[in-house]
Amino acid sequence: MxxxxxxxxxxxxxxxxxxxxxxxxxxxxxxxxxxxxxxxxxxxxxxxxxxxxxxxxxxxxxxxxxxxxxxxxxxxxxxxxxxxxxxxxxxxxxxxxxxxxxxxxxxxxxxxxxxxxxxNTLDLLYDIIGIENIKKHVKKPLKDLKVATHYGCHLIRPSEIGRPDDSENPQKMEKILEAIDAKPLDYPEKLDCCGALLTTNLPESALTKTGQKLQKVQEHGFDAFIDTCPWCHRQYDAKQIKAGETVAIKLEVPVLYLTQLLGLSFGISNEKLGLDLNLSPVNKLIIGGK
Structure with missing residues (x-):
């Protein structure tokens, strides 16, 4: 270990x-x-x-x-x-x-x-632990759960410093999700910013960016939205209702941390994974197949 x-x-x-x-x-x-x-x-x-x-x-x-x-x-x-x-x-x-x-x-x-x-989380899961080792621990495969990934800005930029994934076409999160039988799909807004860094000076602009991306995710028909950044997660999860009001649409997108979704596939309870703390409608998900 x-x-x-x-x-x-x-x-x-x-x-x-x-x-x-x-x-x-x-x-x-x-x-x-x-x-x-x-x-x-x-x-x-x-x-x-x-x-x-x-x-x-x-x-x-x-x-x-x-x-x-x-x-x-x-x-x-x-x-x-x-x-x-x-x-x-x-x-x-x-x-x-x-x-x-x-x-x-x-x-x-x-x-x-x-x-x-x-x-970072992606380094550990993809490069150090490895996809095959993740597969060994899956107890509840996610049965083609359609998921949208969100990498955020700091995780992949600036590339000259050395970031956990490619700045133009990051794929590590997708590979990790495929290992637990989820179905990550590409979408045009994948690399859009969450808006968090605008919160202090331009709060409405921040919520607009958040709401616009979640609106597209909802329109694309994804079952869940997955991230690894606490700043991004705050925007998409805790501020989802407010973001929806800002862009004049009712948003109902389940937002989870990558580690929460992994934990569910490993058979860990909702309580231990902190799913009761998520403010987005994560109860909409059917985990582990029918």
Missing amino acids: KSYVLYPGCVMPTEQYAYEMSIREVFPILDIKLVDLKGFSCCGEPIKSVNQMLSLALSARNIALAEKEGLDIFAPCPMCHLALSESKRILDSDPKMNEKINKFLLDEGLSYSGKSDIV
């Missing part, structure tokens, strides 16, 4: 509990041990445009905590994964910046060396 430090970020442990619950249920079944560390802070991404040095220092500190334990980092949130990955790239390629940041870390007895890798 391979061990990873679970880096929860800010949104998952304070609001998007269902993601963490499903992660903690699914990955041990797939022989991944999740290690909890004390002392993690924000990844730094939300303040990067205001103070890039502080953002870099926060990410480096979080990585250094994992390095101290000799473990790689599992960051389920794509925004956190991007922040940590981008900081690692900078520190590994810029000796002067590396030295400057390590001076900050010295006050806590920490140091950044670049030894820890940073992985």
Whole structure:
């Protein structure tokens, strides 16, 4: 069993509990041990445009905590994964910046060396665990459940930093879903943004983007909408009713985390996967066939 430090970020442990619950249920079944560390802070991404040095220092500190334990980092949130990955790239390629940041870390007895890798949910499931291993644990095949995937912006861009999947034609989530007998189908709006980052300054525009994409998903006849990002999930799940009102349509799209759908196919209960916390109509789904 391979061990990873679970880096929860800010949104998952304070609001998007269902993601963490499903992660903690699914990955041990797939022989991944999740290690909890004390002392993690924000990844730094939300303040990067205001103070890039502080953002870099926060990410480096979080990585250094994992390095101290000799473990790689599992960051389920794509925004956190991007922040940590981008900081690692900078520190590994810029000796002067590396030295400057390590001076900050010295006050806590920490140091950044670049030894820890940073992985996301897709990295773990597709590249490390593998499709064949996922198939071995399926107890309730999803019998051609038609699903729409949503990758979001931070998971696949910017490509030069190294993201978990291709920025123009991501397919890893589709392959994972096929492994549990779901039927992921392509659709023109697949790469559209959820609108979350517009929420503070342009809340109506944010809800419009959310509603427009869900409207298309509903019109295409999908049974479920699958994501891996707590920010995106908040828009599509928790704000679905408001988004529907914004675009003047009644939306009834079941929105689940990828790990929740995997857990259902593994035979894990709704309660343990946090499905009662989903605010979209997930009770519409028939899981495991007729």
